[in-house]
Amino acid sequence: MKAVVWHGKHNVQVDRVPDPQILNPRDAIIRVTLSGICGSDLHLYNGIVPTMKEGDILGHEFMGVVVELGSGVTNLSKGDRVVVPFPISCGDCWYCKQGLWSLCDNSNPNSFLLEKLYGDTGAGIFGYSHLYGGYAGGQAEYVRVPYADVGMHKVPEELSDEQVLFLTDIFPTGYQAAENCSIRDGDTVAVWGCGPVGLLAMKSAQHLGATNVIGIDRFPERLEMAKRHCDAEVINYEEQDVTEALHHMTGGRGPDACIDAVGTEAHGSGMEAAYDMVKQTLRLESDRPIALRQLIRACRKGGTVSIPGVYSGFVDKMPMGSVFAKGLTLRAGQTHVHRYLDPLMKLIVSGAIDTSFIITHRMALEDAPAGYRLFNEKKDGCIKIVLNPRLASGASA
Amino acid sequence: MELTEAVSRIGARMKSRKVNVGHTERNASLVGGAALAVTGIKALTGRRYLPGLAMMVAGGMFLYRGKTGFCGLYQALGVDTSENAAGGVLIETFVTINRTPQQVYEFWRNLENLPSFMRHLESVEVTGENTSHWKARGPAGVTVEWDAEMVADYPGQLILWRSTGEAALPNEGTVEFREAPGDRGTELKVSIRYYPPGDGPGKAAAKMANAITGAQIEEDLKRLKQILETGETATAERTNNH
Numbered sequence: 001m002k003a004v005v006w007h008g009k010h011n012v013q014v015d016r017v018p019d020p021q022i023l024n025p026r027d028a029i030i031r032v033t034l035s036g037i038c039g040s041d042l043h044l045y046n047g048i049v050p051t052m053k054e055g056d057i058l059g060h061e062f063m064g065v066v067v068e069l070g071s072g073v074t075n076l077s078k079g080d081r082v083v084v085p086f087p088i089s090c091g092d093c094w095y096c097k098q099g100l101w102s103l104c105d106n107s108n109p110n111s112f113l114l115e116k117l118y119g120d121t122g123a124g125i126f127g128y129s130h131l132y133g134g135y136a137g138g139q140a141e142y143v144r145v146p147y148a149d150v151g152m153h154k155v156p157e158e159l160s161d162e163q164v165l166f167l168t169d170i171f172p173t174g175y176q177a178a179e180n181c182s183i184r185d186g187d188t189v190a191v192w193g194c195g196p197v198g199l200l201a202m203k204s205a206q207h208l209g210a211t212n213v214i215g216i217d218r219f220p221e222r223l224e225m226a227k228r229h230c231d232a233e234v235i236n237y238e239e240q241d242v243t244e245a246l247h248h249m250t251g252g253r254g255p256d257a258c259i260d261a262v263g264t265e266a267h268g269s270g271m272e273a274a275y276d277m278v279k280q281t282l283r284l285e286s287d288r289p290i291a292l293r294q295l296i297r298a299c300r301k302g303g304t305v306s307i308p309g310v311y312s313g314f315v316d317k318m319p320m321g322s323v324f325a326k327g328l329t330l331r332a333g334q335t336h337v338h339r340y341l342d343p344l345m346k347l348i349v350s351g352a353i354d355t356s357f358i359i360t361h362r363m364a365l366e367d368a369p370a371g372y373r374l375f376n377e378k379k380d381g382c383i384k385i386v387l388n389p390r391l392a393s394g395a396s397a
Numbered sequence: 398m399e400l401t402e403a404v405s406r407i408g409a410r411m412k413s414r415k416v417n418v419g420h421t422e423r424n425a426s427l428v429g430g431a432a433l434a435v436t437g438i439k440a441l442t443g444r445r446y447l448p449g450l451a452m453m454v455a456g457g458m459f460l461y462r463g464k465t466g467f468c469g470l471y472q473a474l475g476v477d478t479s480e481n482a483a484g485g486v487l488i489e490t491f492v493t494i495n496r497t498p499q500q501v502y503e504f505w506r507n508l509e510n511l512p513s514f515m516r517h518l519e520s521v522e523v524t525g526e527n528t529s530h531w532k533a534r535g536p537a538g539v540t541v542e543w544d545a546e547m548v549a550d551y552p553g554q555l556i557l558w559r560s561t562g563e564a565a566l567p568n569e570g571t572v573e574f575r576e577a578p579g580d581r582g583t584e585l586k587v588s589i590r591y592y593p594p595g596d597g598p599g600k601a602a603a604k605m606a607n608a609i610t611g612a613q614i615e616e617d618l619k620r621l622k623q624i625l626e627t628g629e630t631a632t633a634e635r636t637n638n639h
Contacts, residue, residue, distance in 0.1 A: 021636045024629040072628065092626040094495045094581055106623045109631045112616065124633065134633040144635065147627065 002389070003140035004368040006056045009047035010376075014366050017057065020136060020144035025072030028148030030082065034161040035138045036061035037368070037385045038169060039195050040263070040310050042376050044129065048264060048280075049312055051113065051130040059387075060086035060126040061168045062138025063161060066152070073149045082152040084145055085337035086169045088124040088135060091150035102334035107146065108133040117313075122334060139368060141389050153341045156349060163348055165386065166200070166355040172340035174200030174261070177308035178208050180331040181257035188212040190246055190255035190298065192291040194222035194234070196358045196384050197308055198261035202230035203353055205259075214249060216242055218267070221381040229357050246298045254300035262291040263309025279316060289315040296322050307332035358384045364391035485567075485592040488611045492618040495582035496625050498574040499553040504625060505572055506556060514620035514630075517608060528561075535605035541566050565602035567592040585621075587614060 005015040020029055038061050043049050063083040066076055076082070089096050093105035104123035108114065111121035113131050124146075127137015136143065145151050155164050174197050181189055189205040191198045194217035202213045215226030218238045226232040235245045246255055265288060267273065276288040295305050296319050305328055323330065347353045360383045363371050371385045494501050504510055508529050512518040519540070522530045527547040534540050543564035549557035559569035568591035575584045593606035623630050 018636050023632055023634055023637065026627070026629060090623075090627040090631075092495065093622075094493070097495070106619075106627050107631055109633050111619060112612065124631070133631075136633070136635050146631070 001141040002365060003057045003136070004059060004365065004387075006044060006052055006058055007054050010045060010373075012045065012058065012369050012372050014368055017140075020142055022068055022070045023144065024146060025070045026147050026149055027070040028066055028073055028076065028145045028152060029068040029142055030064035030084070030145060030152070031067050031142055032062050032064040032138055032140060032389055033081075034063055034165050035059050035140075035365075035387045036165060036169070037139070037371055037375055037387065039197065040128075041372070043264060043310060043312070045372050045376055046265065049129045049131070051110075051134075053130060053134075056127065056129070056134070057136040057140055058127045059137035059139030060128055061165065061170065062126070062143060063155070063165055063168060064138075064143070066148075067142070069148070075149055076152060076154070080152075081155045081157075083155055083164055083167045083341070084126070084138065084143070084152055085172075085341065086125055086128075087122075087334060087337055088126065088133065088146055088151060089338060090147050091338075096150075096338075099336060099339045101336040101338040103336075110134060125334075139365065139387055141365070150338065153345070156345075159348065160356075162356045162359060162386065163354070164345070166196070166358075167337075167341055167344055167348070169335065169337065170196045170358075171200050171204075171344055171353075171355050172337045173197050173308050173335040174202075175204040175340055175344060176335045177201045177259045177261065177306045178204035178210075180306040181205065181208075181210075181259065181304045182329075183208045183210050183257065185209055186211050187256040188214065188250050189257045189259065190214040190216065190295075191226075191232075191259045191261055192216045192295060193261035193263075193309065194219070194226045194232075195261060198259070199225060199230055199358055199383075200355060201259050201261055201308065202226060202232050203355075205257075206231065207347070207353060212249075214246065214255065219378055222383060225358070225383065242294055243298045250300070254298050254303065256300055257304040257306060258295040258299045260292050260295050260305070260307045260309045263307075264288060264311050276316070289318065293317065293319055296328065299326065299328055301326045302328070304329045304331060308335070359386055361385040362391070363387055364393045365389040366393040485590045486606070486609075487588065487590045488609065488614055489586065489588045490611060490614045490618055491587075492585050492615070492622055493577050493582055494585055494622045494625050497553075498576050498583045501583045501585060501625060502553045502556070502574045504621075505574075506550070506552075514624055515617045516613065516620075517605070531560075533605060535601070535608045537604065539601040539604045541602050541605045543568075565594065566605055585618065587618060589614065 001017060001019050002014055003017050005013055005017065007013055022029060041058060044052055044058065066078050066080045066082060069076060069078065087102040087104065088107040089101040089104040090106040095103040095105055102123050107124040108121050110130050110133055114121040117131065124133025124135050126135050127139065178189070178201050183189065183205060187210050189210045191201050191213065194215045198215065202215060205213050213230060213232045214235060215223060215230065215232040216235045216237055217223050218236055223234040223236060226234050233249060235242055273290050276290055280288050292307070299305055307330065360381055361371065363385055365387045368387055371387065374380055374382045375385055508521045508523055511521050517533045517535060519532045519534045524530050529545050530542065531545055532540060532542045543560045543566065544562055545558050545560050547556065547558050549555060554574055556572045560567050568589065570587065570589040573586040577584045591606060591609065594600060594602045620630050
């Protein structure tokens with residue numbers, strides 16, 4: 001089969017690789033019909049996440065049609081159209097039973113690596129480094145899905161692939177980020193990063209009752225999308241001082257909740273940004289927490305800082321004094337996708353939230369290398385690329 | 398044997414804090430610590446307060462470490478110089494499994510299940526009511542075999558075994574099954590003690606002994622947890638050909 005394969009920093013290629021096989025009773029194989037390139041894939045592309053190996057198949061946002069089932073999967077049939085949550089979760093351990101699916105105890109065969117790094121392990125993730133299990137990803141023609149009885153969700157016929165694809169990651173991720181803000185009527189939620197997760201966090205925040213949402217970015221097309229589709233006020237951080245602008249927009253209080261939809265590769269301006277860029281490049285610091293520092297300073301007293309953006313290691317100069325003095329609540333983590341599938345599917349079916357507006361590029365699977373380049377350089381107004389294995393190369397739309 | 402006695406037998410050397418300082422070093426710590434403390438007191442009487450206090454604190458730390466065999470600094474650094482002290486090598490590992498103590502016990506008590514999650518075990522054959530024959534495969538394909546007997550067996554609570562006869566790698570161990578609080582399943586504690594032979598060239602048992610580590614046993618227990626909780630062992634392989 002064809003698959004998008006990581007060969008090194010800034011080097012992904014479409015290779016011929018062996019088709020996946022059923023290895024465990026609870027496995028399934030799906031033929032992929034659509035997959036996304038996620039902003040967090042760019043952390044792999046840029047070589048920020050450790051333990052990638054040449055030959056790894058990328059992709060953790062994908063859906064498709066069941067072509068093969070292990071003997072232990074009885075709740076699905078061949079031919080079912082399904083979405084697949086990006087965390088691989090067993091459904092049986094204490095964490096899964098608590099709804100903390102992305103903290104699954106059992107699905108990461110390399111758990112000892114994460115334990116060394118973080119003190120404990122999280123779930124395996126499709127196509128996301130050997131720290132997260134070394135599983136083959138879904139930017140391919142076929143994927144093996146472990147624990148398929150709990151790791152696949154049937155899609156109603158009337159919905160198109162593009163309508164439901166983002167249930168695999170970014171919609172639940174934006175939603176969980178907003179839910180973590182414990183939003184109350186009258187709240188203002190500020191979102192750093194108007195990429196797919198940021199945009200869907202804004203939509204979710206409004207759905208959960210926020211009175212105002214504010215989007216912060218530097219790309220005009222992203223800010224425009226936040227205004228047009230998410231009814232947000234916007235701040236371009238290259239033109240305005242973010243903290244001051246937020247201060248003005250909230251009567252001097254600061255936003256009630258702040259969402260970091262940027263993560264480890266934040267850009268900024270001035271000395272502080274240069275400091276982190278140099279340190280990260282020299283590997284003296286694994287993450288660039290420029291956005292996170294701003295969130296903490298800007299957030300109102302007693303407010304919530306919600307972090308869906310990916311961090312992978314150590315950060316410098318965290319304003320813990322501010323966290324303490326203002327009594328902030330910090331919430332973070334990978335998304336427990338499984339628990340949002342039913343409720344968010346209902347929102348899509350009822351038309352309450354449409355997530356397909358974020359797609360700016362539809363490409364053939366074979367054109368993925370060009371897609372990665374385009375997305376990483378934020379060229380051509382690129383916000384979200386979806387890859388279709390059935391499209392002919394060059395037939396991108 | 399009473400249950401409490403059985404536990405204290407294997408647990409005699411592993412009270413609340415583990416010994417992680419070797420014998421010679423402990424004696425040196427006692428002597429050096431005492432000397433340092435005395436010098437510190439002398440310094441205090443000579444009105445050199447700061448250096449005096451510092452020496453007393455450091456001296457006290459060495460005394461404590463010599464007396465208890467536990468060093469906080471060593472623990473923080475992950476250093477353990479006690480391993481080859483008399484009494485063999487002790488490995489303790491813990492895991493919580495989301496099944497009842499009885500369920501975990503029953504799986505373990507069927508000793509022939511052990512090779513399904515213990516990577517170095519090739520087979521365990523039950524040879525009598527309390528006896529079994531074990532076969533392990535280590536690095537470079539070396540194999541070591543021994544007979545073992547069950548010394549204590551308290552269903553749902555504890556299993557204690559030891560090797561018998563002229564085992565090349567004498568060993569003993571306990572498995573304790575405790576109900577975890579708040580419906581979290583079973584806290585499993587596995588203690589294995591083995592007595593490595595001399596490090597002669599080509600000695601299979603010595604090679605085998607080097608392969609048995611805490612990290613290895615922890616991985617084994619993770620596989621046990623996967624089997625009991627999910628019914629299968631997690632793998633990220635793509636095909637059977639690997």
